Amino acid sequence: MAGFKEFDQYDALGLAQLVQAGQVNPLELLEESIARTERVNPRINAVIRPMYDISRKRGEGAFDGPFAGVPFLLKDLIASFAGVEMSNGSRFYQGFVPAEDSEYVKRFKRAGLNIFGKTNTPEFGITPSTEPELSGPSRNPWDPLRSPGGSSGGAAAAVAAGIVPMASASDGGGSIRIPASCCGLFGLKPTRGRVPSGPDQADGWFGFIAEHVISRSVRDSAHMLDAIQGNYPGQLMRVAPPAHSYASALERKPKKLRIAYSTDPALGETLHPDCKQGVLDTVKLLESLGHVCEEVKLPIQREEFIYAYSVLICSEMAATVAQGERLMGKTAKAADFEARTWALAKLGKSFSGGDVAQALWTLDQFSRQWMTYFEPYDALLTSTLGDLPIHVGGLRPTSQELIELKALAYLPIGFIAKQKDFVLKAGRRIYNYCSQTIPANVTGQPSMSVPLHWNAQHIPVGMMFTGRWGEEDVLFNLAAQLEQAKPWFDRRAPIHASHSA
Template sequence: MTLAMSWDEWHRQDAVGLAALVRAGQVTPAELAAQAAAASARVNPALSAVVELFDDVIADPLADGMNPGGVFAGVPYLMKDLGPTLKGRKQEMGSALMRGHVATADSYLTGRIRGAGLNIIGRTTTPEFGCCSSAENPAIYVTRNPWNMDYTSCGSSAGTAAAVAAGVLPLSHATDGGGSIRIPAGVCGNLGLKASRGVFSIAPGASDLTGLVSTQGCQSRTVRDTAAFVDACRGGAPGEFMPYWQPEEPYSQLIRRDPGRLRIALSHEWGDYRAVPEFVAELERVGKFLEALGHHVEWAVPAVDFRAAYAAQTTCYITNFAQTVASLMRLKGLERPPAELIEPMNIRIWEAGIDASFSERFAMQAVFNSTARAFGAFFEEWDILLTPITALPTPPIGTTEYLTLSDNPDVRDWFGNLWKFFAYTPLSNLCGIPGLSMPLGRQEHGLPLGIQAQTKQAGDGLLLQLAAQIERAIDGRWNNGRLPPVHVTSER
């Protein structure tokens, strides 16, 4: 098959750039879809990042109602196999229980994505129900990191992170309930924005009131792609429980200007959790770089009761996931999770959370409130809070202590172990504030290290504005210009 462009040309284009080529008549959406499918065929046997490609919309990008007049003009896009549903398509959620499950309707965000001109051509991998740190069950699939296939791409947006990093496509769907956009972006070298509460709808099945910590989004390789995605896909569905706000100007315009001089806090000593020295050194290096850009930078820690906050986050995860498992069991007419179809930690989470009382949830929400107020007070003094994306190095494939394959009998201890690793991402979900992972650091074993910027609620534009300033300062060379060994441009 003759492709529309070379792999070097394909890699050099972001989604906004590909859309410009379509509008100029230099390439068609069908040609772009064919190139993305060929890219997947080139790297997916090594990575196991893509679950399925949809041959019909690759051949005919208008088959599912994509709007060719949208900002992305037919650029191919992959949907994480969790979250928004696609009518008539499988959604298996990384679980043997859901194998062969077909969605009966589109989610609200699906329509927004297609309206933006994105052609949804397939599904990417996720751990079972999105619950753990890696899409890694040998009976389902094992998604590997394109920078070193002995290591995980983390999760839960595991396949999206690997596919974007390996050059399959420039922009892909991701979700985040505690770091699931930012962490895999951070260890695969992508940009990953977790938006504020009130940006992306999770209708019709849930809302910001019921989802509480979960949000939708994307991973990309350029700031302008993420900005264009947010501009085009944000907004609430009818009947939302809270207002869905709009910025004063589109982010695609805002990012063309540098922010003013920002007050930036470097931070990593969060209660019981500390980053390893190599990560602290990378954070300090990035801090000095930001000082050179004219910003004020120093060390500071939010005045948060971190133990209480992580305990409340754990309660939220246990009770929310228990209900997720229960609702999926009802679809199958089951009363208990079958051990042969659901991973052991997810069964224990169901057991621990299915009968939780309102009193437990009320106490949890009280801590959510006090934590959000503490971060709010912090951001009255500081514009940006900068941390490493994780506290510990990315683990090798097969590190079961972080997986829902774990034999740890204590659910809360298992979550506590996750927080030691993912210390800096979950609380932004609890508070509803935005966080952005930028590929600015490097781990000692060679994998990327994302540096996370957080700010006050509705400050998403400021994060993107800062990232765009950085992107211009480094001449677009995220990851110091490096590419992973498993990449569409590589000869193998």
């Protein structure tokens, strides 16, 4: 069946409207996305598990929902699709096939999406660059020497390369917003509990992880959040439903907002000049639109925060490995995992219950102080990242770091538990890179990366807005205003399916 050559002119909602009007067939859209995948994926390695037969069979049936018949890609992490392997980017999980859909996936299907493949992700999503040893690195369509970010890097690369207008993503330390920034796309992390993560998976990373999508347009993100948000029986973290739809927030007359902004490096040591310039240019744009902007210093104790967050992530990784042993029915060994993953799990086992409780207390106290400080403001503006999109390999352990990581496998747990300096040193490059995104995961606030800046070399530099708890509508309203004032929808990356036709 022939594809649909006008694919690029529409976002996901626009394609669905064509389907609903009978102007295009869902199978035509599917075949167009498949053809685009085959054309451009060898250059970016975004789609690592095609599901063509499943999607073609579904494409023959009727579709309903706001995104009826739109091709879609699912991140190969957390989100279970019954009967399809979910490796989580890990050799250890190869061959793991979930028996049921997660609630998140059920809602995608009810929204009318036709899932035709899974996207690349780092092992268990623990790094902000998508370079798993299992399936190889994804590459940024804006510059193939650079990473599309992580952990939703495969998703962002696929959208930026024109394979789909929107793809699934999840965010435990910036993993929606980082790839959105790297690839010149829009990505919103919802309020904690807004989108369900269960019932087959725990609320990952102590509740820091939120699931949603990465998209080309703001309205796709808003309509999708309307489709997948909401509580379900047995959900542990529940939030009040929005008073009005997120889609309606896009049509609302913009209000004059009070916006804090900062060029502090936050969890990092430096802020790249292009990131700083992006913030300053965005402040000018906001003021031209009638908003009030005030510069602030970020209230964060860097080392205290990093150590507490690291204790929790390492502990989570130890639990993840143990859970994998139960699911896979085999004993985990160092050779089954990447060196960094195994080292984090080993560190996680070394911390006591008291260490974990202390880390939780530290971050709870941080959250209270942070949200109290920013309560007078409608949003906080920073750059999304502390640096430009990292080059592929830029965050891999150095040879010396590999020696140190592998040595952990042979050291006594009691010795490891005392190595605070080692924990801080090991994460230095990563925290310097994703220096701005993690606080919103800890507080649970909604936060979005908006593609408002490109540097002189045409590399995307995302701008991040973090709102009050539960106020996604304020962020969507602002994003719609910014999208109109400084459009990005028609920008095309150098590696793009339409260029390669």
